Amino acid sequence: MVDRPAPDPAKLLEKWNEWERGEIAPGKVMSDLKTGGLADLLESLVEGDTD
Secondary structure, X not given: OOOOOOOOHHHHXXXXXXXXXXXXXXXXXXXXXXXXXXXXXXXHHHHOOOO
């Protein structure tokens, strides 16, 4: 497995907000969210869910 830095929620949110403001295309935001570690962040949140 390749060592990657931990996902930065603030950076991921900024990419999402850029898309909502119409500043970047949907394909670009999806690419940025993927390379930014969104899946890793979501998995860690689900694993930490105690419901």
